[in-house]
Amino acid sequence: MFQVDVDKDKCTGDSECVNSCPAGVLELVDGKAEPVNIDECLGCETCVEVCPVGAITVTEV
Ligand code: SF4
Numbered sequence: 001m002f003q004v005d006v007d008k009d010k011c012t013g014d015s016e017c018v019n020s021c022p023a024g025v026l027e028l029v030d031g032k033a034e035p036v037n038i039d040e041c042l043g044c045e046t047c048v049e050v051c052p053v054g055a056i057t058v059t060e061v
Contacts, residue, residue: 001041001060001061002038002059002060002061003039003058003059003060003061004040004047004056004057005033005035005056005058005059006026006032006033006034006035007055007056007057008032009040010054011032011033011055012032012052012053012055013029013032013033015031015048016047016050016051016052017050017051017056020046020047020050021046022042022044022045022046023025023037023040024037024040025037025040025041026047033047033056041058042052043060045058
């Protein structure tokens with residue numbers, strides 16, 4: 001199981017993570033990325049890598 005945290009203060013809503021997540025975990029909600037499908041997370045950290053503002057952290061729980 002993984003936990004995905006989005007720093008809403010940093011997120012610019014560019015959808016890079018939404019578009020690159022292979023598991024469809026993230027969606028844009030009110031202009032900010034939100035992990036809506038967390039059970040599907042693979043822990044690949046693609047979202048962390050593509051985020052230009054470093055708003056996402058992935059932690060194994
Ligand atoms: S770690 Fe991978 S599977 Fe999990 S939300 Fe990020 S891109 Fe998606």
